Amino acid sequence: MNIKILLDTPSVDSLRYLLEEMVDDPYVGTLEPKRRELWMERMFKKIEERQSLDMQSTVAYNGSGIVGIAFSRPLADQSYCANMKEDNDFWKMGNFYVLKDYRGQGIGKLALNHFLEAKERKVFYFADRENLASNKVADACGMHYTHDFFVPKWTTRKELCKKDVVVRCPANYFRVYCGVVPPQELI
Numbered sequence: 005m006n007i008k009i010l011l012d013t014p015s016v017d018s019l020r021y022l023l024e025e026m027v028d029d030p031y032v033g034t035l036e037p038k039r040r041e042l043w044m045e046r047m048f049k050k051i052e053e054r055q056s057l058d059m060q061s062t063v064a065y066n067g068s069g070i071v072g073i074a075f076s077r078p079l080a081d082q083s084y085c086a087n088m089k090e091d092n093d094f095w096k097m098g099n100f101y102v103l104k105d106y107r108g109q110g111i112g113k114l115a116l117n118h119f120l121e122a123k124e125r126k127v128f129y130f131a132d133r134e135n136l137a138s139n140k141v142a143d144a145c146g147m148h149y150t151h152d153f154f155v156p157k158w159t160t161r162k163e164l165c166k167k168d169v170v171v172r173c174p175a176n177y178f179r180v181y182c183g184v185v186p187p188q189e190l191i
Contacts, residue, residue: 006067007111009118011060014070016051022070023047025103031135032099050075062119064102064111071106074098076119079128085153085162086128086180092190094182095119097129100138112141120145125183133168133177147181154178 027033027043034043054061054075064072079086079094088094097119102111120127129147131138142149153164157174165171167179 007071007106007109007114008065009115010063010065011076011119011122012063013055013058013060014051014063014073015055016048018070019051019073022073022101022103026101029101031132031138032101062097062100062115064106064115066106072100072102072111072115074100074115074119082128082130085130085164085178086182087151087164087191088128088186089190092186094126094128094186094190095123097127099130100141107137112137113144116141116145116147120147120183123183126186127183129181129183130178131181133179139179142179142181145183147183148185150180150182150185152177152179 023044027040027047034040059077062074062076063070075098077096077098079088079092079096080090082096083090083092086094086096097116100112100115116129129142130153131142133139133152149167151164152167152169153162154171154175154177155162156171157176170177
């Protein structure tokens with residue numbers, strides 16, 4: 005296998021096949037099958053916007069075909085989830101999606117290591133607690149597991165919490181990993 009990881013700005017057309025599979029993934033796709041087309045439209049717009057801004061993603065290629073992607077970006081509005089002040093120079097890896105036929109071959113680890121190196125390890129990675137593969141990749145890349153956050157099902161508001169805490173409401177829980185521990189003045 006000839007996997008190459010690049011920071012790149014792929015087009016909608018080059019990602020169409022990957023998105024068709026990604027839409028049904030429980031961690032990065034839509035949880036509502038009836039909203040499948042809406043999810044696809046939003047992703048197409050997001051990709052076109054990223055391309056117009058020359059905003060690079062972390063992309064895994066096998067030859068000329070894309071087999072995995074993370075929509076990486078500056079941490080910015082996700083700083084609260086990382087327990088960081090907004091004015092920082094850290095990055096967010098984004099959820100890395102690998103086509104089913106290519107899973108289990110270390111592509112996620114290659115991609116995260118590439119992004120960590122490119123961004124001098126100033127990277128945060130949020131992994132769904134139940135996504136064992138994502139959590140293993142973060143551990144294998146030497147990232148620090150710092151805390152968790154959760155999003156109650158009835159809101160989009162995010163709440164910080166200690167590791168492995170569970171609240172009495174339906175919620176999605178995420179583990180927060182960082183490549184390098186930030187200086188105290190940014191926390």
